Amino acid sequence: MNDMMPHWLTQQAFLSPNVTAIELENGNQITFSELKQRSQEMAYQIATYGIHEGDHVAILSKNDPKMIITIHALSYLGATVVLLNTRLTPSELQYQINDANVSLLIYHDDFNDKVKQLFIKDSLSFVELKSLSMSTEVTLKKEIRLSDPFTIIYTSGTTGFPKGVIHTYGNHWWSAISSALNIGLSKTDKWLAVLPFFHVGGLSIFLKSVIYGMPVYLMEKFNVSKVNQAIVENQVTMISVVTVMLQRLMEQLGDNRYPDTFRGMLLGGGPASKQLLEQAKQKNIPVFQSYGMTETSSQIVTLSAHDALRKIGSSGKPLLPAQIKIHRETSDGIGEIYVKGPMVTNGYYNNDKANEELFEHGWLKTGDLGRIDKEGFLYVVDRRNDLIISGGENIYPTEIEHVLERISHIREVAVVGKKDDTWGEVPVAYVVCDTETLTEDNIIDYAKRHLASYKVPKQIIFLDELPRNASNKILRHELKALLQAKK
Amino acid sequence: MNDMMPHWLTQQAFLSPNVTAIELENGNQITFSELKQRSQEMAYQIATYGIHEGDHVAILSKNDPKMIITIHALSYLGATVVLLNTRLTPSELQYQINDANVSLLIYHDDFNDKVKQLFIKDSLSFVELKSLSMSTEVTLKKEIRLSDPFTIIYTSGTTGFPKGVIHTYGNHWWSAISSALNIGLSKTDKWLAVLPFFHVGGLSIFLKSVIYGMPVYLMEKFNVSKVNQAIVENQVTMISVVTVMLQRLMEQLGDNRYPDTFRGMLLGGGPASKQLLEQAKQKNIPVFQSYGMTETSSQIVTLSAHDALRKIGSSGKPLLPAQIKIHRETSDGIGEIYVKGPMVTNGYYNNDKANEELFEHGWLKTGDLGRIDKEGFLYVVDRRNDLIISGGENIYPTEIEHVLERISHIREVAVVGKKDDTWGEVPVAYVVCDTETLTEDNIIDYAKRHLASYKVPKQIIFLDELPRNASNKILRHELKALLQAKK
Numbered sequence: 001m002n003d004m005m006p007h008w009l010t011q012q013a014f015l016s017p018n019v020t021a022i023e024l025e026n027g028n029q030i031t032f033s034e035l036k037q038r039s040q041e042m043a044y045q046i047a048t049y050g051i052h053e054g055d056h057v058a059i060l061s062k063n064d065p066k067m068i069i070t071i072h073a074l075s076y077l078g079a080t081v082v083l084l085n086t087r088l089t090p091s092e093l094q095y096q097i098n099d100a101n102v103s104l105l106i107y108h109d110d111f112n113d114k115v116k117q118l119f120i121k122d123s124l125s126f127v128e129l130k131s132l133s134m135s136t137e138v139t140l141k142k143e144i145r146l147s148d149p150f151t152i153i154y155t156s157g158t159t160g161f162p163k164g165v166i167h168t169y170g171n172h173w174w175s176a177i178s179s180a181l182n183i184g185l186s187k188t189d190k191w192l193a194v195l196p197f198f199h200v201g202g203l204s205i206f207l208k209s210v211i212y213g214m215p216v217y218l219m220e221k222f223n224v225s226k227v228n229q230a231i232v233e234n235q236v237t238m239i240s241v242v243t244v245m246l247q248r249l250m251e252q253l254g255d256n257r258y259p260d261t262f263r264g265m266l267l268g269g270g271p272a273s274k275q276l277l278e279q280a281k282q283k284n285i286p287v288f289q290s291y292g293m294t295e296t297s298s299q300i301v302t303l304s305a306h307d308a309l310r311k312i313g314s315s316g317k318p319l320l321p322a323q324i325k326i327h328r329e330t331s332d333g334i335g336e337i338y339v340k341g342p343m344v345t346n347g348y349y350n351n352d353k354a355n356e357e358l359f360e361h362g363w364l365k366t367g368d369l370g371r372i373d374k375e376g377f378l379y380v381v382d383r384r385n386d387l388i389i390s391g392g393e394n395i396y397p398t399e400i401e402h403v404l405e406r407i408s409h410i411r412e413v414a415v416v417g418k419k420d421d422t423w424g425e426v427p428v429a430y431v432v433c434d435t436e437t438l439t440e441d442n443i444i445d446y447a448k449r450h451l452a453s454y455k456v457p458k459q460i461i462f463l464d465e466l467p468r469n470a471s472n473k474i475l476r477h478e479l480k481a482l483l484q485a486k487k
Numbered sequence: 488m489n490d491m492m493p494h495w496l497t498q499q500a501f502l503s504p505n506v507t508a509i510e511l512e513n514g515n516q517i518t519f520s521e522l523k524q525r526s527q528e529m530a531y532q533i534a535t536y537g538i539h540e541g542d543h544v545a546i547l548s549k550n551d552p553k554m555i556i557t558i559h560a561l562s563y564l565g566a567t568v569v570l571l572n573t574r575l576t577p578s579e580l581q582y583q584i585n586d587a588n589v590s591l592l593i594y595h596d597d598f599n600d601k602v603k604q605l606f607i608k609d610s611l612s613f614v615e616l617k618s619l620s621m622s623t624e625v626t627l628k629k630e631i632r633l634s635d636p637f638t639i640i641y642t643s644g645t646t647g648f649p650k651g652v653i654h655t656y657g658n659h660w661w662s663a664i665s666s667a668l669n670i671g672l673s674k675t676d677k678w679l680a681v682l683p684f685f686h687v688g689g690l691s692i693f694l695k696s697v698i699y700g701m702p703v704y705l706m707e708k709f710n711v712s713k714v715n716q717a718i719v720e721n722q723v724t725m726i727s728v729v730t731v732m733l734q735r736l737m738e739q740l741g742d743n744r745y746p747d748t749f750r751g752m753l754l755g756g757g758p759a760s761k762q763l764l765e766q767a768k769q770k771n772i773p774v775f776q777s778y779g780m781t782e783t784s785s786q787i788v789t790l791s792a793h794d795a796l797r798k799i800g801s802s803g804k805p806l807l808p809a810q811i812k813i814h815r816e817t818s819d820g821i822g823e824i825y826v827k828g829p830m831v832t833n834g835y836y837n838n839d840k841a842n843e844e845l846f847e848h849g850w851l852k853t854g855d856l857g858r859i860d861k862e863g864f865l866y867v868v869d870r871r872n873d874l875i876i877s878g879g880e881n882i883y884p885t886e887i888e889h890v891l892e893r894i895s896h897i898r899e900v901a902v903v904g905k906k907d908d909t910w911g912e913v914p915v916a917y918v919v920c921d922t923e924t925l926t927e928d929n930i931i932d933y934a935k936r937h938l939a940s941y942k943v944p945k946q947i948i949f950l951d952e953l954p955r956n957a958s959n960k961i962l963r964h965e966l967k968a969l970l971q972a973k974k
Binding site: 004006015177180320341376 | 490491492493495498499501502664667668671672673674698699700804807808809810827828829849863
């Protein structure tokens with residue numbers, strides 16, 4: 001019985017009918033009452049396509065309120081929502097659609113051309129949806145069972161085939177609750193959502209919204225000045241960003257500061273530098289660094305703004321119901337990061353092999369390397385498969401990257417291992433910089449001054465930009481392939 | 488797997504080691520780190536009495552930090568805590584101790600004389616506990632399973648035999664989380680605990696404390712000026728009280744107001760009058776009326792301060808994960824209140840018969856009568872067994888009481904049904920007033936002006952005080968018995 005609760009959106013529409021659920025850039029607002037009504041109407045419309053409880057329905061959409069309404073609509077039908085990354089190629093989309101047994105694809109009309117190239121039983125654009133009649137033969141869900149699946153999101157495939165992470169309602173619920181226990185909850189909160197909603201980090205803001213009864217400021221695309229304006233003038237109190245966004249927001253802000261009403265910037269995608277954090281402090285921006293992955297339904301470890309400058313490079317401590325440990329740590333305390341908690345997925349869809357490898361005694365093996373200091377703060381050292389082993393010494397690319405990033409005019413660095421007859425592997429740095437005057441020698445000289453000799457890149461390769469996948473992760477294996485090709 | 492989390496106190500001591508967990512009236516403070524250490528040490532001491540997982544250990548104590556430490560200590564052993572009401576007579580205590588299969592009683596030395604009169608396998612006073620050595624043969628719990636039992640609290644027996652309500656860790660967890668979703672959560676929160684800790688309303692504050700990482704200001708006894716001082720000068724932001732306390736706090740406050748830092752007064756034990764709520768507003772006291780019972784692990788329905796004056800007499804709306812409905816409503820919309828939610832108990836200890844009667848299709852039957860208005864606000868009309876039926880008309884004593892309470896100098900009223908040959912039952916009012924000049928005729932005249940004739944009390948009986956049980960509930964059946972005796 002403890003597994004059931006009233007449908008979040010229905011209940012929030014009952015408790016806070018006139019509170020704003022979604023605020024749009026054009027100033028329009030959707031209340032919880034309206035959001036419920038529109039979601040239920042759409043549920044009745046989608047039902048005409050024969051969608052039942054347990055069916056898998058994919059959504060391909062940019063950041064748009066209709067995408068959120070569709071997610072709630074499918075939830076009212078008990079269907080599982082497969083969220084597709086709009087940056088994927090048709091064949092990548094096709095793979096996920098087949099793998100997830102999708103029976104209907106609902107899409108934003110902007111992606112009409114892409115959808116035409118897909119083989120899919122049924123598809124339905126937002127525009128087509130509008131004119132559908134409503135089914136009278138379906139009963140919408142009144143309650144949510146926390147153990148039921150809600151969404152499937154594929155993990156970005158930096159290596160191998162993508163895997164569909166199943167999130168139950170409970171995973172999302174616990175993620176939202178754990179976040180509230182961590183950063184608090186206020187009736188004046190308003191969260192800005194600009195990260196893609198097809199990623200769990202973007203999606204989670206809209207689930208927090210219905211669970212907290214909190215308005216979300218919905219932004220289609222990241223626009224530096226618009227984000228700053230929403231925070232400074234439009235009472236946005238929270239925002240989730242990645243490091244590069246924080247940097248650009250601060251540049252645009254100039255000498256201005258964020259208002260005291262702004263409560264927090266939740267930072268994903270790797271630790272921020274000391275310099276960045278000091279700047280943020282000057283500008284009255286409380287930064288909460290975090291560590292998480294699709295499998296943990298958003299952040300699972302967070303560094304409070306209070307500890308930010310005391311624990312540079314750390315991702316913080318686990319959320320209250322969560323636990324972390326380091327598996328098989330070496331003499332330097334580094335090992336694989338294991339995580340556990342009610343926001344952690346129970347496994348991938350239809351992938352017994354991966355699921356068997358994923359868990360050990362109830363702990364999820366992240367594949368990431370890290371260490372935990374004496375106070376219990378986690379430091380993510382590297383992605384396991386990026387480890388460079390040179391002459392028996394372990395080299396973590398991130399460490400080298402962080403050193404090189406301190407050099408003026410260097411905007412981005414990616415270090416990978418290059419095969420070497422003598423040492424096995426040696427580190428090589430790919431660098432993006434905004435000047436012509438910086439040379440390979442300059443950079444190597446700087447590295448020599450700050451790194452043990454075996455960690456100094458043996459080669460610096462300048463690129464206009466780093467190759468990234470649809471999820472914006474650097475494709476290290478492509479850089480490695482590039483190295484082999486150049487040899 | 489979603490059922491497990493790290494032990495709350497251990498985790499909070501890890502996340503917030505130096506944050507104050509308990510603040511005492513003498514100014515002393517106990518941090519979460521110290522609270523953990525003292526609780527774990529006591530767990531090792533209690534273990535020398537052979538207490539194991541699943542054992543039932545009772546606590547008999549006034550409001551004292553050692554009581555809280557004992558509760559956490561027993562939790563580390565996986566024992567179930569039976570909380571005894573200190574106001575009970577020895578034979579009432581004996582009944583609960585036997586019924587709950589208690590194998591050890593831990594008690595405050597103030598109750599030494601009472602304990603001497605009890606038949607109990609083992610007992611241990613706080614002073615005796617101090618000098619116990621620590622067991623080396625026990626492993627303390629590192630994790631909590633939400634479905635495991637944590638506490639047993641007997642429902643105050645206004646009728647029949649008391650029943651032991653089992654609260655799982657999950658019931659308490661959901662209660663705390665639901666409250667946070669309702670009134671928010673701030674790092675500056677500090678909750679004043681003065682209601683008895685052996686009641687779920689008092690206990691719940693200390694569980695919120697370890698779940699939120701929030702300080703509790705611990706007060707042994709209700710002292711009007713000390714409570715006001717703690718709020719005005721000592722940064723207390725939240726307090727749980729019953730109506731009579733609110734009244735006294737406002738009287739003592741005089742023309743002063745509560746500071747803006749004060750966030751809320753959680754009011755249990757029946758709705759407040761319009762006059763009281765208007766006064767509270769003037770004094771900057773946000774009042775959150777609530778409805779709940781031991782079986783719902785504290786409040787399950789709450790009226791926001793925002794709606795207080797708009798919905799006089801209402802207990803509000805259910806907490807986010809909870810639901811309420813009216814069973815078999817009559818033409819006036821009144822019926823039995825049914826509740827559902829993850830904070831609702833799964834049942835009484837060792838009482839199959841009561842448990843069978845307690846639930847209907849997953850809903851708990853409260854036995855209380857109420858109605859729900861069009862906006863979904865609950866109005867508790869009366870306790871079911873207080874209903875007076877006169878000439879086929881339903882009379883709810885509360886309605887009459889509220890009318891008579893408006894008369895100057897009347898401090899308390901209780902209305903009960905008196906057997907009547909013509910009408911079946913007629914209402915009779917017991918009145919406590921602070922003047923000699925008020926007469927039966929005065930009161931009946933007033934009632935006639937405000938009530939339908941069948942609702943006007945046929946008799947007014949003056950008392951120095953109303954008979955109440957250990958939980959401060961009016962003993963209506965004693966008043967009824969008094970009537971029979973007088974006849």
